[in-house]
Amino acid sequence: MNHLLTGDELGRDEVLWILDRAEAFKREPLGSDLLARRSVALIFQKPSTRTRVSFESGIVEMGGHPMVIRPDDLQLQRGESLRDTARVLGRHVAAVGVRTHDDGELRRLAAEDQLPVFNMLTQGHHPCQALADLLTLREAFGELDGLKLTYVGDGNNVARSLVVLGSKVGVEVVVSSPPGYQLDGATTVEDPREAVAGAQAVYTDVWVSMGDVDTEKRRQVLAGYAIDDELLAAAAPGAIALHCLPAHPGEEISESVLYGERQRIWDQAENRRHAQKAMLECLLGA
Ligand code: CP
Ligand code: NVA
Numbered sequence: 001m002n003h004l005l006t007g008d009e010l011g012r013d014e015v016l017w018i019l020d021r022a023e024a025f026k027r028e029p030l031g032s033d034l035l036a037r038r039s040v041a042l043i044f045q046k047p048s049t050r051t052r053v054s055f056e057s058g059i060v061e062m063g064g065h066p067m068v069i070r071p072d073d074l075q076l077q078r079g080e081s082l083r084d085t086a087r088v089l090g091r092h093v094a095a096v097g098v099r100t101h102d103d104g105e106l107r108r109l110a111a112e113d114q115l116p117v118f119n120m121l122t123q124g125h126h127p128c129q130a131l132a133d134l135l136t137l138r139e140a141f142g143e144l145d146g147l148k149l150t151y152v153g154d155g156n157n158v159a160r161s162l163v164v165l166g167s168k169v170g171v172e173v174v175v176s177s178p179p180g181y182q183l184d185g186a187t188t189v190e191d192p193r194e195a196v197a198g199a200q201a202v203y204t205d206v207w208v209s210m211g212d213v214d215t216e217k218r219r220q221v222l223a224g225y226a227i228d229d230e231l232l233a234a235a236a237p238g239a240i241a242l243h244c245l246p247a248h249p250g251e252e253i254s255e256s257v258l259y260g261e262r263q264r265i266w267d268q269a270e271n272r273r274h275a276q277k278a279m280l281e282c283l284l285g286a
Helices: 012-027 050-061 082-090 103-111 127-141 157-168 192-196 215-221 229-233 265-283
Strands: 039-044 065-069 095-099 117-119 148-152 172-176 201-204 240-243
Touching (some): 012 157, 050 065, 082 103, 095 103, 103 117, 117 265, 127 201, 127 240, 127 265, 148 192, 157 172
Parallel strands (some): 148 172, 148 201, 201 240
16 A cells, blocks of 8 residues: 555455554554654644544654644645645655545645655545444454444545445445435435444434535435434444544434444544554555
8 A cells, every 4th residue: 555545545455454453553552663763744734633633642652753734834825836745745754644625635645656645534535534433343343244334424525435445344334315415336225214224333424524515404404314312223233323523412413322332432533543553554564
């Protein structure tokens, strides 16, 4: 793997390798000093809690320096090209993570081939989240092959990454969204109750993602696409609830599910760090 832009760069064996290493990191957080005296740049053009905190702590645990860069810090905002920015980053840091709007921006940065590039969330994809989600699923059920995960809500970046990465390791991902908010190319079942039948995991995300402008319309159209105890009861016995966070209790998820017995949501948030450390090993050729 030279870059992680969508997750499609990874084969089944690489995903499973990352999950194995992530489990090892969870048991032994200081288990690698791959990044000793090296820096990893983290460029955030959108806000972040989990991604920033988990990458910063994870990189430090691997002996490295996380160089967090906000857009205003870079000459990019004064018109310096991505091409030139990539050339300079490549002379100083081991890899660069980017959170931005446009997937094309990330692809162009990677195409310069100056250093490994990884996606920390774009409009289209969130592969680091999906790796942590697969780790969480495997912890809950022991193996991934044959599991069914139903994503309920906006067919967005998080849903797409679950489809891309889930399909690598035998997880059937069904997406339940209303017309206008469905994910192209995904198995879609419009009715959430029908969609969750037989699912071992029921997943949701915010109705309004960073950069979305049709806030009120989304709240209206997506109103029936929330996870609550009733919907969970329509899934497989023992089904778990997942959410990438940040959550809006009372909108896409009920408070009783978010803090209840069946959620693995806070484990998902923790697993970001373990999965990303393993991803960095994979990216940097440990
Ligand atoms: N789940 C996730 O990526 O959270 P942040 O936006 O807080 O990084
Ligand atoms: N779909 C959300 C995910 C946040 C982690 C967004 O892009 O804002």
